[in-house]
Amino acid sequence: MEPSNDVALDIIITNVVSVFRTRCHLNLHTIGLEGSNVIYKPEMGLFVLLLKLSMSSKILKSFCEEEAKLGARRLARCLQKIGFKVRFSDFKVVNVLAVCSLPFQIRLIEFTKNNRPIASYEPEIHPAASYRIKNLRSTVQVFSTGSITVTGPNVQSVASAVEQIYPLLFECQKTRS
Structure with a gap:
């Protein structure tokens, strides 16, 4: 899909x-x-x-x-x-923080495996997977609920980070039962 x-x-x-x-x-x-x-x-x-x-x-x-x-x-x-x-x-x-809710939940382990070394997930330390986008100087925190938190140097880089990560998250969405 x-x-x-x-x-x-x-x-x-x-x-x-x-x-x-x-x-x-x-x-x-x-x-x-x-x-x-x-x-x-x-x-x-x-x-x-x-x-x-x-x-x-x-x-x-x-x-x-x-x-x-x-x-x-x-x-x-x-x-x-x-x-x-x-x-x-x-x-x-110097810094912008934004949140976004996706219309689906995420399989964090699969997302992290598919996107190493850019993505990291340590469930014992933090409930979100971290995804760093160096060229945008942005970091995306991805939660299994489909909620994401994005930090970047300006509004445009935050929006670009969401656009860049969305297809990767879409691939790892949880199937509805």
Whole structure:
């Protein structure tokens, strides 16, 4: 049985991690004392601004690349209001996490045997098989339920990873009883 080319999978982006430069020195103690809606964690050397997105001094997490950039700009504006001479620059998305549910279950042992050495499966350590795609710099975690988790450097590489692994997973689907 061949995989169909017209299969529509919902790839849900759950997290986007990005970085940017402020081009000024940030005093976390000052931010913790003078910033509004700020949680200062000196033992970890970071602060969290409670905006619509959760943020730290250099890393920002959100659900899409556009929201990440908007949140980073909002963070820079908040720092300017406290008195720092922030100049927003060098914004870059560094990691994207997405999940996807396939319409079938997977035989993980068969999948791993068919795709060695790229795929690995250690059921004693983790319930998912791991599949690394070096040219996309992406990793796919495949669960027997048909759920997959994909990490990559950007949204396009995540989507490409799902497209690349789908035919391999289709070959190893569990038959329905």
